[in-house]
Amino acid sequence: MNQPRPQWMFSSFLVFFVVHTIQVGVGLPGFQRYVYEPAGNDAWISVILAGISSHISAFFMVKILQRYHSCDLYEIHEHLFGKWLGKAANALYTAYLAMACFIIVINYIDIIQTWLFPTFTSTSLSLILLAVAVYGVLGGIRVIAGFGFISIVLTAWMALLVYFAKPYIQWDQLFPIMDHKLTDILEGARVMSYTLAGFEIVFFIYPYVKEKEKTMRYTHLGLLATTLISLELMVVALLYFEGEQLMKTAWATFTMYKIIQFPFLERFEFLAVSLWMLIIMPNILLYMWASIRGFRRLTGRSQRMGIILVCILILGLSNVFTTRMRIDQLDSVFNQITFFIAFLYPILLYPLVLFKTRTKPDQSATVPAAQGGEAD
Amino acid sequence: MTSRSRLFRLTAVFLTIPLLCACVRGVPIEKMGLIVAVGYDYLPNHKIMGTTTLYQIDPNAKEKVTVLSNTAYTSKGSRNKMNQESSVTLVSGQLRVALYDEKLARQGILNLVDTLARDKDIGSGVYINIAKGRALGILSHRYPEIGNIGTFLYNQNEQNITGEQIISSTLHDFLHDYYAPGQDPAVPCVTRVDNEVHLDEIALFQGDRMVTKIPSRSSFFLKLLRGRFHAGMIELAVDLDGLEAQQKRKGESKHTHSVIDNISSKTKIRLKGQNPPRFHIQVDMYARLQEITSEIELSKPEQVKKLEVQLAKSITNEIENLIRTIQKYNVDPAGFGQKYKASVRGSNLTKDKWRKMFPKAQFQTDVKLTLVRTGVTD
Numbered sequence: 001m002n003q004p005r006p007q008w009m010f011s012s013f014l015v016f017f018v019v020h021t022i023q024v025g026v027g028l029p030g031f032q033r034y035v036y037e038p039a040g041n042d043a044w045i046s047v048i049l050a051g052i053s054s055h056i057s058a059f060f061m062v063k064i065l066q067r068y069h070s071c072d073l074y075e076i077h078e079h080l081f082g083k084w085l086g087k088a089a090n091a092l093y094t095a096y097l098a099m100a101c102f103i104i105v106i107n108y109i110d111i112i113q114t115w116l117f118p119t120f121t122s123t124s125l126s127l128i129l130l131a132v133a134v135y136g137v138l139g140g141i142r143v144i145a146g147f148g149f150i151s152i153v154l155t156a157w158m159a160l161l162v163y164f165a166k167p168y169i170q171w172d173q174l175f176p177i178m179d180h181k182l183t184d185i186l187e188g189a190r191v192m193s194y195t196l197a198g199f200e201i202v203f204f205i206y207p208y209v210k211e212k213e214k215t216m217r218y219t220h221l222g223l224l225a226t227t228l229i230s231l232e233l234m235v236v237a238l239l240y241f242e243g244e245q246l247m248k249t250a251w252a253t254f255t256m257y258k259i260i261q262f263p264f265l266e267r268f269e270f271l272a273v274s275l276w277m278l279i280i281m282p283n284i285l286l287y288m289w290a291s292i293r294g295f296r297r298l299t300g301r302s303q304r305m306g307i308i309l310v311c312i313l314i315l316g317l318s319n320v321f322t323t324r325m326r327i328d329q330l331d332s333v334f335n336q337i338t339f340f341i342a343f344l345y346p347i348l349l350y351p352l353v354l355f356k357t358r359t360k361p362d363q364s365a366t367v368p369a370a371q372g373g374e375a376d
Numbered sequence: 377m378t379s380r381s382r383l384f385r386l387t388a389v390f391l392t393i394p395l396l397c398a399c400v401r402g403v404p405i406e407k408m409g410l411i412v413a414v415g416y417d418y419l420p421n422h423k424i425m426g427t428t429t430l431y432q433i434d435p436n437a438k439e440k441v442t443v444l445s446n447t448a449y450t451s452k453g454s455r456n457k458m459n460q461e462s463s464v465t466l467v468s469g470q471l472r473v474a475l476y477d478e479k480l481a482r483q484g485i486l487n488l489v490d491t492l493a494r495d496k497d498i499g500s501g502v503y504i505n506i507a508k509g510r511a512l513g514i515l516s517h518r519y520p521e522i523g524n525i526g527t528f529l530y531n532q533n534e535q536n537i538t539g540e541q542i543i544s545s546t547l548h549d550f551l552h553d554y555y556a557p558g559q560d561p562a563v564p565c566v567t568r569v570d571n572e573v574h575l576d577e578i579a580l581f582q583g584d585r586m587v588t589k590i591p592s593r594s595s596f597f598l599k600l601l602r603g604r605f606h607a608g609m610i611e612l613a614v615d616l617d618g619l620e621a622q623q624k625r626k627g628e629s630k631h632t633h634s635v636i637d638n639i640s641s642k643t644k645i646r647l648k649g650q651n652p653p654r655f656h657i658q659v660d661m662y663a664r665l666q667e668i669t670s671e672i673e674l675s676k677p678e679q680v681k682k683l684e685v686q687l688a689k690s691i692t693n694e695i696e697n698l699i700r701t702i703q704k705y706n707v708d709p710a711g712f713g714q715k716y717k718a719s720v721r722g723s724n725l726t727k728d729k730w731r732k733m734f735p736k737a738q739f740q741t742d743v744k745l746t747l748v749r750t751g752v753t754d
């Protein structure tokens with residue numbers, strides 16, 4: 001594909017914000033107990049391991065992209081697998097992205113209904129979220145990346161709030177270190193994939209990045225920021241809650257916010273829950289934008305068609321998944337899918353890309369980049 | 377795209393949002409009764425009596441406090457019934473204190489505490505107290521000098537906890553200690569003495585059942601052992617052995633009483649042996665002398681040294697007494713089990729296991745006290 005027009009492109013430092021904002025979403029409020037379940041008090045090691053593996057996957061992902069000049073994953077698929085198989089892979093990936101969008105919407109609705117408005121219907125809530133999302137997606141990738149930047153600037157301070165848990169912290173609860181089997185800790189790291197997934201968005205925004213050689217650096221910085229924040233929230237939760245108590249806490253991060261009291265604001269977590277919309281909105285935007293591009297490439301129909309289709313799907317399904325049990329089941333299925341797609345897939349794809357780009361260059365849509373000599 | 381379609385889209389989006397926001401029911405503050413304190417009393421046949429104290433928002437009301445009470449099988453059930461007695465909707469977002477009467481506490485209060493934690497409206501900082509006598513008697517009494525008994529109890533708890541006089545027993549503390557395999561909750565007791573309310577004893581729990589009470593001065597030592605201690609004052613009886621007291625009071629030949637103010641302290645609890653568990657408790661305290669009933673030459677360094685040793689001995693005795701008491705009742709409010717769990721690999725400690733081990737545990741206490749200063753005079 002030819003370079004997108006310059007006015008559609010954005011500076012490479014925004015990649016940091018895009019990667020970080022899409023990773024931080026509905027996972028962080030409540031990932032602690034899922035990791036604690038297999039790994040116990042060693043859950044923080046699982047978080048570090050998961051963070052490291054996200055760096056490895058992202059490394060291969062950017063390496064794949066650097067083999068091509070300016071292509072997104074849809075074009076790479078067609079180059080690698082040919083027309084029909086490539087279309088099939090694209091269809092699967094589009095479905096995955098739309099599903100991610102849906103998962104975020106229903107999980108956030110669940111949070112709102114639990115913490116703020118128990119009687120608010122799912123339909124009206126998803127209508128509100130989708131109305132904003134559609135507006136943003138129509139604005140294009142520059143608007144979305146900019147919104148990701150604002151979202152982080154406005155909400156990053158919330159990571160410091162766990163300071164208020166300090167009087168209740170008990171360091172003993174971290175010990176003994178490595179008391180669990182390595183397999184248990186690895187299982188905990190696998191569960192983290194739901195929380196850390198999202199960086200696969202780089203596969204789609206890559207053509208729009210201005211200084212492409214800096215993508216690698218900013219992607220890793222974004223991943224590092226997310227890993228550090230998840231590590232912080234995990235460790236504080238381990239120190240603040242006793243194990244069994246943590247297992248009973250659906251959103252450990254918000255429950256920790258419950259201890260915060262200001263003279264002018266009695267209950268802080270209500271503000272946190274509302275502000276969380278700023279955090280999840282870029283995720284909805286990015287996933288929706290990427291899945292609609294897939295839809296357009298598959299069917300050749302207009303972007304508008306895709307948006308309407310995705311919105312109708314989300315609206316309809318959000319009424320099916322209204323109980324916590326169903327959402328939990330869907331989350332655990334999605335967790336396994338993200339583990340494969342975000343973490344394993346780039347690594348599996350890389351050898352194939354190497355093989356394909358080493359043979360005679362395909363003259364049609366995809367042009368392999370100059371071999372070697374690339375800065376990362 | 378044309379500016380017209382953009383305008384249309386913007387209008388559509390912004391019109392939808394206010395329309396949809398109206399789906400939520402509004403709650404004006406004049407129509408709410410803010411619950412400040414709740415109390416639960418034991419009744420036979422698994423029933424409980426619930427009492428609540430409300431903020432009165434209505435400025436024309438004669439009484440500042442409204443107290444409602446009712447009986448039901450569950451706490452939320454009793455709240456529903458109270459709602460029927462009230463002209464305003466009862467909400468629990470401002471709840472500060474929960475009282476449970478002793479009889480109820482001796483049977484177990486986990487389900488009643490759990491319902492507070494389950495409610496998203498209730499913060500984790502709600503204070504749990506045990507009512508000696510009936511909670512109804514404390515909450516419904518008309519105190520001439522206390523405006524709102526709920527707020528009073530909250531302030532009383534808060535200032536005593538920040539002043540390190542009693543142990544902290546917020547909702548989070550209680551549940552944490554209940555779920556911890558090697559720890560048990562400890563909760564201050566409230567008594568009404570005529571028109572006053574006292575926080576005077578500490579109820580010790582075995583799991584969620586209260587088993588005994590210890591005097592509130594023990595919470596100084598309990599806090600020392602828990603290691604979440606910063607500063608506090610304690611009155612100690614000191615052996616006069618080896619001290620050159622200038623004038624002994626009549627009838628007080630061997631002891632003197634002194635008050636020390638703990639400036640900072642560090643407690644290290646180490647597990648030395650596993651079967652039976654042997655603990656070594658090392659307390660390093662920096663304190664200043666506030667008051668002493670016998671005159672001792674404090675300008676002489678060796679006298680201060682001796683006083684330090686005697687004070688440390690006195691503290692060691694008190695700690696050992698406390699440990700004997702908690703071992704006798706087989707409750708672990710100090711969290712020795714947590715230390716055991718943190719030091720032993722693969723212990724898989726459970727409450728039951730720790731109950732069997734704790735009475736056999738051995739303790740060795742070393743207290744080192746440094747008198748930093750003795751006030752503005754020697």
